[in-house]
Each structure stands twice: as structure tokens, then as C-alpha cells.
Amino acid sequence: MSEIALPDSPLAAPALSRARTRTLRIGFVPLTDAAPLLVAEALGLFDHVGLRVNLSAETAWAPLRDKLAFGALDAAQLLGPMPIALAAGLDGVQAPLAVTAGLGVNGNTLTLSRALLHDLGRIGYPLSAAAFAQGLRRRRRGASRPLTIAVVFPYSSHNYLLRHWLASAGLDPDRDLRLVVVPPPLMPDRLRDGQIDGFCAGEPWGSAAAAEGAGAIVLGSGDIWPNHPEKVFAVTAEAATAAPDDVTACTAALIAAARWLDDPANHTEAVEILRRRAFADLSAETLRAAFDGLAGNEVQAAPLRFLPATFPRRDEAAWWLRQMRRWGHVPAGVSDATALAPWRADLWRAAALRLRVAEPPAPPPPPADVLRETQP
Amino acid sequence: MAVEAGLAASGCTVVAIETGTADLTRRVRDSGAEVIVCGLDDPSRDEIEGMRALHRDEPRPVVLFAEKAEPAQIEAAIEAGVAAYIVEGLAPARVRPVMEVAIRSFRATQALRAEAAEARRGLAEQKLVDRAKAQLMQRQRLSEPEAYKRLRRMAMDRGVRLPVIAGEILDEK
16 A cells, blocks of 8 residues: 555544554445545554554444444444434344444435336436336336335435435335345345346445446435435444543544545545455446446436535434334334434544544535325 | 254254345245244345335244354343344254244234234324314314214224225215
8 A cells, every 4th residue: 555645634643642452343334435444444544543443344234233232343334224223222123322423425326227227218317206106107007026126224324215205206115116125235136137126225336236237327315315414433332431532533533534535636546445445346437436426427416425424413313213203113102312312423523623623514404304195 | 054953953944045135035935934044144134124124024033143252242132132143063952942032032022013003003093084074074064973973874884994984085085
């Protein structure tokens, strides 16, 4: 790896003199928005803040969650709704977490199979929910099975943004089509084999499916909610209590990595780091698309970005919670305070203070909820 | 595979072994499996979670097999009731009790969930009847008790439940 001079170095003197204590075990799923973790490791940012980190690639979200909940990991990249699910103890797994930073805004794509695109006929980019609903109704008459779209996990931004988008066109995601779960790296194969008709996943998997000709990206998640918060960095409450300095140092390293990632001059190197560490089978071009804000040949209005994402906003997380309630995924007895307790802006501020990074301005509000049809 | 031998030795019947993860729902149904045993790191675990959370499809208890795990982790997992862990090298005699605990805790969770769903449905139906009643009051200029009596009579005449009639009235407009 080449020597990299860090602009406005995050490495405040006190951090350097801190004695290394223990190793922080951090899990991630191979996705472009794991970049802050991978870059912090590759550029030596963790070392600089006096932290020993063991980064492990996990195969899917459920194993990652269980390892975090049962003590085999200290921290992880998580889908935004997952800390809510864990705070509420959904599906029997409960774990108090602290979200100290966001890892990205936007960056998921809806990719449809060539066969489905053929059925839909001429569509514009980004695909409108109304046009999709129209195509779906036309297709349904001749279809032998319901249209199947995969998301990455039940408690995912993908699931809730897609449901919101479908509902905005009057579609019932539980009746008019079939939503299934497939881990991100398996999406392109499933699309090619015709087991699913489309998928919503984080990059690079949409671009990877398009590159091998299995389908095309028709929509970015940022087209549904511009600059929506995506993955978060969460530590176990136990780690936050036992080693608060480590957590602050780790969060600072991630903010520094996000700042480095948002500089276009670093994108080529960022792609190289990702490829080396997590995506050996993909081309640099495929990985590069998300950094360039491209979906195929289309320019994304709200592309994947890192630095604006790092400040964890409880009011934005509240949107996930509302969707989870709307679809009956969270029982009525769970309060807002309990479900949103993991979001810890105070821990981000402690880390940002070291870097003299200012709190970003408030983003535009999330999309208005689509009201539920009061039907039986 | 050691797990398979361990299961057989503990008196379980392995009805199917799935290596791929395609169309898991159908495979679970066709195999008639009572429990799904799967590796902690198996990517198909997300699909199993999806089956449960999104569709309530073919719900089955899941027993996870971990090659190595700290005893504290196993205890935490079992206490959480989500899954039981079988760790490599666990004596066959201890496998079966773990499976049984998983099945029992799973059934208890299912029963609670069914109860909650029933309660939600009841509430939704009550709201439907209220709205149909309000509509009758407005359209036919009836008092509340009259509207309710009318609804009840219509339901009795047709031999259907009150919410069914209420739904039809609301659909008419």
C-alpha cells in the first residue's frame, strides 16, 4: 500500500499516546458501504488512534446479528432498522447497542431481470412506482407465478423503502407481489437463474448483476428518500461501557475514513482497497460505479456518500420505526424511547470533537408516510 | 458429516439435506422437517429469517450448528429462545435435549404470536363494523342502535359474520 498523507489528520496527539488495550472485533457484510471500515483498516487509521481491530467478513445479516448479540463480535456494520429490531427483541434476539456513526447515505439499487424489463416495455429512469404498478397489473394476467422481488433482510432499509415505494402506487407488497430475502452477494446469481425477478440491495451487487447482463438498475434508493441514512456502525452496550475510549477512537477513525472517501481524488484507491479486501471477483469498473454516482449509464440524483452520513440522527431512524409499525413488524408495546435508544449522537460528537468535524446541517425531511388503506 | 451422524445417533431422522438455498420454503414443506438444523454462518439463514418474518411461511424452529462457540454465547442464545446451538463434539446424548428445548420454545413463541394476531384482527373487525354503522346512520338517517340492529339482521339473514356484512356495505358506496 502506498503511503498516504492524511489531509487534516484525525490523529490528535492524545490518541497516539494512548496505550493499546484490547482488540475490537468488528463484523461487516461485503457491500460498498462497508468502505469506511475497510478503508480505516487499510489506511492505518485504526492504528493511528491506538486501536487494534479485527475486521471479519460475515456471510449474511443473521449470522452477523447473532454474533453481535451473543458476544462473538464487539461492533458491526448494521442495516438501519436492525438496532431497532434488537432493542425491541424481535424474533427473540435482544441486544442493547450504541449507534455511534452512520456509514453511508443512499447507495441501494433496485435491479430488475431482463425478462421483467421486457414485460414492462419502455420505462424511464428512475422508474416511477406508478409505471411499475401499471406494468405489474398488465403482466399479472399472463403470469404463472407472482412477481418475486428480493430484499436483503426483513429489517432492512431496502425492505421498508421498497414497501413505501410500492404502497405509494397503491400496491400491497404482501399481496400483489412476493418479497423474499436473499443475502446480497447471492443476488446476481438468483436473478440470472430466474429465481427472482428483481432485487433491492446495496452496491456493488446491482452493478455486478448489470455487468453480467442479468438485468438493469432501474431505481436508486435515494430516488425514494433522497439522502436517506443507510448502514450504521453499532457497538454492543457492553463494549461502550467497558471501553468508551476505544469506541470514541474507533468512531473518529470512521469519520476520518468517510472524509477521505468523499474526496473524488481518492476513489481509484478506495476501489482498489475494496477489491483487495472483499470483492476479488468483481471488476474495478463495477465497484467504481457507486463512487461515480452511476447506475448503468444513468446519473443518480442522490448517490452513495459517506461523510454526510456519519452523524447518527434519531429523528431519521424514527422513520424506520414508523414503517416497522405500519407493516406490523414491531409489537404495539414497544415505545419510541426504547426502540430508538441506540442512536447516540453524543458519542459521535465526542469523536468528531477530536477531528474538529462540525455537525452536518439537518437534511431534508423523510418522505411522508403512505397511509394505510383502512380495509379489512 | 459429523452433524448428521450426531443427529442420527441421538435418535433424530434427517429427512433432507439442502446444499443450495433456492426455494427454501418449498423444500422445507416437501421434506416434512420438524426442525431446521443449519450452520451459524450459512448464508441461507437470512432466507430462513425472511420466511419467518415476511410470510410466516412454513415456520420451523431453527437449531444452529456452530463449530466453536464460547459457552457463554451458547447459553445466551438458548436463553434468548431464538435458537439452540449444537457445538461440534457435543455428545449425542445431549443433542436431543437441545433440539427438544428449541421445539418447545418455538411453539410457545408461535402461540403468543397467534394470540397477538387474533387480537389485532378483532380490533380491525370492530373498526370495520363501526364504520359501516356510521355509514348506515348517515345514509339512511338511522340512530346508532337502529343501524346496529340493521347490520345484525342482515348478517343473520345471510348467515355470515358481522364484519363480512360491514365490509360489503363499505364496498358498495
